[in-house]
Amino acid sequence: xxxxxxxxxxxxxxxxxxxxxTLEVLRRSGRGGTxxxxxxxxxxxxxxxxxIARRLPDGAVVVAGxxxxxxxxxxxADIVEASGRSVIHNRSGSNLARGVAATFVEHASLSGxxxxxxxxxxxxxxxxPEILRLVRPRLVVLNNLFRDxxxxxxxxxxxxxxxxxALAKLTPSTRLIVDVDDPTLANITSDLAAPRTTFxxxxxxxxxxELPHAADAAFCRKCGADLTYRELYLGHLGxxxxxxxxxxxxxxxxxxxxxxxxxxxxxxxxxxxxxxxxRDVTVQVPGIYNAYNVTAAVAAGFALGIEPAVVQAAxxxxxxxxxxxxxxxxxxxxxxxxxxxxxxxxxxxLRTITGGGSELAAPTMIVINDExxxxxxxxxxxxxxxxxxxxxxxPIATAGxxxxxxxxxxxxxxxxxxxxxxLEGSIEQALQTFLDRTRGEPRVSILPTYxxxxxxxxxxxxxxxxxxxxxx
Amino acid sequence: xxxxxxxxxGWLYPTKMNIYGDRGNVIVLSQRAAWRGIEPQVVELDxxxxxxxxxxxxxxGGGQDQEQIAVSNDLAGPKGDRLRSAIEDGAxxxxxxxxxxxxxxxxxxxxxPPLPGIGAFDIETDAGSERFIGNVVAESQWGELVGFExxxxxxWLGSGVEPMARIVHGRGNNxxxxxxxAKYRNALGCYLHGSILPKNPALADWLIARGLEYRGQxxxxxxxxxxxxERAHRSAVARARIERRDEPGRSLLARIAAYAPIPRS
Numbered sequence: 001x002x003x004x005x006x007x008x009x010x011x012x013x014x015x016x017x018x019x020x021x022t023l024e025v026l027r028r029s030g031r032g033g034t035x036x037x038x039x040x041x042x043x044x045x046x047x048x049x050x051x052i053a054r055r056l057p058d059g060a061v062v063v064a065g066x067x068x069x070x071x072x073x074x075x076x077a078d079i080v081e082a083s084g085r086s087v088i089h090n091r092s093g094s095n096l097a098r099g100v101a102a103t104f105v106e107h108a109s110l111s112g113x114x115x116x117x118x119x120x121x122x123x124x125x126x127x128x129p130e131i132l133r134l135v136r137p138r139l140v141v142l143n144n145l146f147r148d149x150x151x152x153x154x155x156x157x158x159x160x161x162x163x164x165x166a167l168a169k170l171t172p173s174t175r176l177i178v179d180v181d182d183p184t185l186a187n188i189t190s191d192l193a194a195p196r197t198t199f200x201x202x203x204x205x206x207x208x209x210e211l212p213h214a215a216d217a218a219f220c221r222k223c224g225a226d227l228t229y230r231e232l233y234l235g236h237l238g239x240x241x242x243x244x245x246x247x248x249x250x251x252x253x254x255x256x257x258x259x260x261x262x263x264x265x266x267x268x269x270x271x272x273x274x275x276x277x278x279r280d281v282t283v284q285v286p287g288i289y290n291a292y293n294v295t296a297a298v299a300a301g302f303a304l305g306i307e308p309a310v311v312q313a314a315x316x317x318x319x320x321x322x323x324x325x326x327x328x329x330x331x332x333x334x335x336x337x338x339x340x341x342x343x344x345x346x347x348x349x350l351r352t353i354t355g356g357g358s359e360l361a362a363p364t365m366i367v368i369n370d371e372x373x374x375x376x377x378x379x380x381x382x383x384x385x386x387x388x389x390x391x392x393x394x395p396i397a398t399a400g401x402x403x404x405x406x407x408x409x410x411x412x413x414x415x416x417x418x419x420x421x422x423l424e425g426s427i428e429q430a431l432q433t434f435l436d437r438t439r440g441e442p443r444v445s446i447l448p449t450y451x452x453x454x455x456x457x458x459x460x461x462x463x464x465x466x467x468x469x470x471x472x
Numbered sequence: 473x474x475x476x477x478x479x480x481x482g483w484l485y486p487t488k489m490n491i492y493g494d495r496g497n498v499i500v501l502s503q504r505a506a507w508r509g510i511e512p513q514v515v516e517l518d519x520x521x522x523x524x525x526x527x528x529x530x531x532x533g534g535g536q537d538q539e540q541i542a543v544s545n546d547l548a549g550p551k552g553d554r555l556r557s558a559i560e561d562g563a564x565x566x567x568x569x570x571x572x573x574x575x576x577x578x579x580x581x582x583x584x585p586p587l588p589g590i591g592a593f594d595i596e597t598d599a600g601s602e603r604f605i606g607n608v609v610a611e612s613q614w615g616e617l618v619g620f621e622x623x624x625x626x627x628w629l630g631s632g633v634e635p636m637a638r639i640v641h642g643r644g645n646n647x648x649x650x651x652x653x654a655k656y657r658n659a660l661g662c663y664l665h666g667s668i669l670p671k672n673p674a675l676a677d678w679l680i681a682r683g684l685e686y687r688g689q690x691x692x693x694x695x696x697x698x699x700x701x702e703r704a705h706r707s708a709v710a711r712a713r714i715e716r717r718d719e720p721g722r723s724l725l726a727r728i729a730a731y732a733p734i735p736r737s
Contacts, residue, residue: 147491157536224542370711377620379665382496401711404703408670411700412503422700
């Protein structure tokens, strides 16, 4: 029997061309399409991602975790690029299977050849099992698992259990880079066929005194007893040990240490492994949470065999992904934008903008939407320690679809009502009003949820302040 | 001068059963008491802690499966008996989600042994196969209630309790009989997160008043300015009325339209 062109190849090129056409239509109609072309591609050829991924000469890295996955995957992409390789990366934070598919088809020829040597893929928590199956990465970076958008993911245990099952299917050709300061991650990666590199922090100078309200997983995943922390750094991350069975944080293969924080702008730290080190690297990202992202990125760079000097240079030139923690100049004023999406991340942002919990340094607008990508349940606002904002006198505006919930939360956190500016209407109008009402202040902060951030970016972009993100 | 009033709030399992921001309910009970000159005292009742005699109002939130098992074990025996008799005597209580289920007779999972509750409420819960997720609007003796449900347990009311509310929008106890939550004496249980009390202040004040009465204190509550609470309530109700865009069974085109980014103006 003669070989016919495989039905797979036909499907693949149909899938890729349809997706590319969708992308073009969306671009021309002024909508920055990120996920829709992927949805089309997957509908026609569900295996299109794996067909393209297996032709990547240097394989793929997948990054997952509740907080920091966008920043970390960007850092890794920059490090890989600095090592002289071309990178395919889902840069717009489009991290569900359809977003990953959109990225792959956009960066592949119609015959399915990728136009990059390596892929660095950020994965949504719920999508990780599917993305691992499709991409079959050489490296998987797991940052952390926090309480986040329970309406989408179900409970934290459920996500952990699904990850464990998916990770168990990996072969020894995939290496895991795991933040073992997170007890859940340490537990679910402790006994797998895939080899594991552990990382974490050792920063006694930044330890917290007590477990914050938003902390999860403060009990042992092995025996159910409570965990205690020799040192706690953020949420439930730190140097932990079980009070009953003795299960404890594993030894760190890669350790972040000597962290110096410079308020809202940067940090300097060292990262060490057994035989490599990046010493006193300064990165333009704020907060202890970013020390974890830097450590993860360095660990990935080391695992890919990239020289410490190259890793260091890439990190020193790194700039924050859109909305994660960025500053824009508008009308002669500096606007800081920090994405907020779950209690632990929000607490860290509050810790940063209040200078460690004393009082706000600039008037602030909090913008809460409840679209699917934000999390439709706003209950999580009650797990954030807004009581940190009660001191001080600067105004706080609230906006977004659920801005009213936010204003109410601040009232109950003890913020004087005379400081609250509850804004209704569109985010564009709210932004305008907020900037008008705080005229004369050289600096303001905006803390939006994900879709609110897209709207803020668009409004500022229209006014000439920042580039539109899909043009990156 | 009337004597200084205090409100003793017993927060059941604050570290284990607090997964959906239900801490907001404790914050609201405390603040609405404090704003009226009533001293709030929050007593955290964790695993192994006895139930004190002088609690006015209990709060019991939701937890994950593993925690719920540990809590069920802790409540088996005298501790659960104490809690049940306090409710029988008229203590005020609010239980949400997992806590609500454990106020009942039993929770029956799919593939694990039944989890006994304290039996304060004449209700039973079965594991369901569908997860009810979304904003809920319900009618009740406290007026319109609004919250967010996220549960797969199906709760069935016996003759010994009355429903706390009737569903206007959403799924409620079991998606079938139109009821939401349960009420027995001064104790309430429901599936409403949000948190529920911040957006439904009349419900919060009812719990405070019943708690004050329970230990013989003056239950008269002056009214508070609730402008922000009412706005939060209205915006949540408006959300509930909008069609859910991630409902299954929609066409590919509709899904593409729903997930494409927001137009730029």
